[in-house]
Amino acid sequence: MKLTPRTKWLGHEIFFFKSTNSTNTQAKEWLKKNPHFEKGIVFIADEQTEGRGRYKRTWFSPPETNLYLSILLKEETIPQNLPQITFPISLAVYETCQKEIDGVGLKWPNDVLIHNKKVAGILLEREKNGLVVGIGLNVNQKEFPKDLKTLATSLSLQTKKDLNRENVLHTLLEKTEQWYDYYLKNGFQPIKELWLGKSLIKGKKARIQSGEIVTLIDLYEDGSLIYEEKNKTRGRLFSGDEICYLS
Ligand code: BTN
Helix, strand or coil: CCCCCCCCCCCCCEEEECCECCHHHHHHHHHHHCCCCCCCCEEEECCECCCECHHHCECCCCCCCCEEEEEEEECCCCHHHHHHHHHHHHHHHHHHHHCCCCCEEEECCCEEEECCEEEEEEEEEEECCEEEEEEEECCCCCCCCHHHCCCECCHHHHHCCCCCHHHHHHHHHHHHHHHHHHHHHHCHHHHHHHHHHHHCCCCCEEEECCCCEEEEEEECCCCCEEEECCCCCEEEECCHHHEEECC
8 A cells, every 4th residue: 555645643653454453452552662752653554353342343355355454643632531532543544534435324323324334433542642443444445254244334335336445545534633733722521522423423313232222412511412311300321332313
């Protein structure tokens, strides 16, 4: 892959792997040995043998098909607000997909969907004084394992054409830089409003772990999801595993 991103700070140093266990793991290992680093270093692989998703799930990462990358950022916000960072990144992935096709949506906490099937995921991890933002974006994948078939999709399945992965990557890096800079300058509030608009989460019904049907209301400062019960008491959800959407 030849890369010349039109960015100010993101992706000027790129470590490329033909095959590796996980770009997030590689980025974290690198951070352990390089505590003084410039933000924006990127780790990209053509294939991951131990690609990781959230909640210790596996991220299916076949060779030369999709994008698997990890971006190094610095801690530029207070620790309890670190989960906020995935929201500007989600907006960048959203716009990258939207450039190719309509029907893109966002699902809390940080899934990107096309016509309700997951096309991309984000995994934020902390290591020493650095942050690793892992992004998996299904670009040209045509087949998914049985258990993912009804849940996952790719840009290629949706657009019915093969895409140039380098072009998609350039767009993704440019948009990630734009949205992350915007977040640093303007804070979480405007990002949150934009994200809520695209996720259409406000007013949605969902079942939470207690079995109760609740109405989704808003995002809290730490990225958690605020819901309201029938009796108007409010609560917060911290993990996508705690919720089942109903509408
Ligand atoms: C999710 O569960 O939705 C998050 C998936 C994140 C996958 C990406 S692929 C690049 C990076 N390396 C990994 O092992 N995981 C992330």
